[in-house]
Amino acid sequence: MAIELVGLDADDTLWHNESYFRLTHQRFNDLLGPYADPATLDRRLVETMERNVRTYGYGAKTATLSMIETASEVAGQDLHAVIGEILAAGRELMAHPVELLPGVREAVEQLAERYRLVLVTKGDLFHQELKLAGSGLGDHFSGVEIVSTKTADTYRKVFRRYGVAPEATVMAGNSVRSDVLPALEAGAFAAHIPYELVWEHEAADLPENHPRLAQLNSISELPRWLEEHAAR
């Protein structure tokens, strides 16, 4: 069966995301440096973030609320001295310019000539729409699917929604756990495109010798891999 639909992850597949979170985290560590050592700060922020993700979901707003909560525990009565900087860091996390990863523009243009493209991304609808608009790539996509989790069932629903059988679909992204494994489980092809920074939550092992899996070095390799390996 020929590939008809290409699902693409957004954050850290099309554009930088994790690097901005890391910069923000570093800025937070510097700001709170007078009140706690970096290891303690890291541990408390990660713990608070993990708890808050369950209440609030993922995203920049949750990260900002987690920084505020951690700062209030660590800085005590000095919270007022750091709050302005934390709120500013949170706003910048929402509004940073969209920086496409190398080769993305060309690959997306090339893919859009032969396949229908759909963006499949977790997280915050408002923020992802901002980023897609800022990327200048919006016109190449037939649809945008913002989902709260990425399971095999999530992908099955997306494929059904576009009227395409799983075997005629490939999902490409940087996360083994969210993009690759559940797409394979749903019966689709999957392409793993590693990002330089891997978020701890997303780390997982790639299956060996899976007939529907592409391990690519860059999204630039995806159009050709689809030509050569995914049956047409």
Add this chain to the structure above:
Amino acid sequence: MAIELVGLDADDTLWHNESYFRLTHQRFNDLLGPYADPATLDRRLVETMERNVRTYGYGAKTATLSMIETASEVAGQDLHAVIGEILAAGRELMAHPVELLPGVREAVEQLAERYRLVLVTKGDLFHQELKLAGSGLGDHFSGVEIVSTKTADTYRKVFRRYGVAPEATVMAGNSVRSDVLPALEAGAFAAHIPYELVWEHEAADLPENHPRLAQLNSISELPRWLEEHAAR
């Protein structure tokens, strides 16, 4: 043309929402009472919220961040004394039990027997999915569309996605501006179901004598109105 698809708004159409925001706002006013008079607090919180909605989008997380920002301006060095209570109020805004409005369960069950139902709601994906799960109504819906704005174009896209002509669709909700006017503009039927509290952002006049508009007192009247007025 017979009605095939019924779009339903969520917050303040199916379940209480605005009332929780108002309770939270009151709790904030009580907490910050020692630092500013209620009118000043109201004005500053509304200004901050309006500014933050442009950065962060709508929702409980934006409301929480806005309360923190306002408190930091008003309470100054006492921010530390109130932050815990504000964070708790924000978490409760996310996690409050879903309280269906009168007649909703019966109306949704009745509508689901004859039409496909789709939830069309603005705002935060994570929060809306939480609320739909908590409502126990999820199984009656063919789909959930979380959108960042509700314009005529938004509704056209939704109708196209479900393969239904606008004339075979009705959108029902409490907001004249978000649910009624853009749905009529897209060529659909619209049913206005007023909520006891109207958010200032959503206030707008209803058109007079529009052939595709139902002005209902309650969602309980929707199934019958569709039978009698929307051509079958």
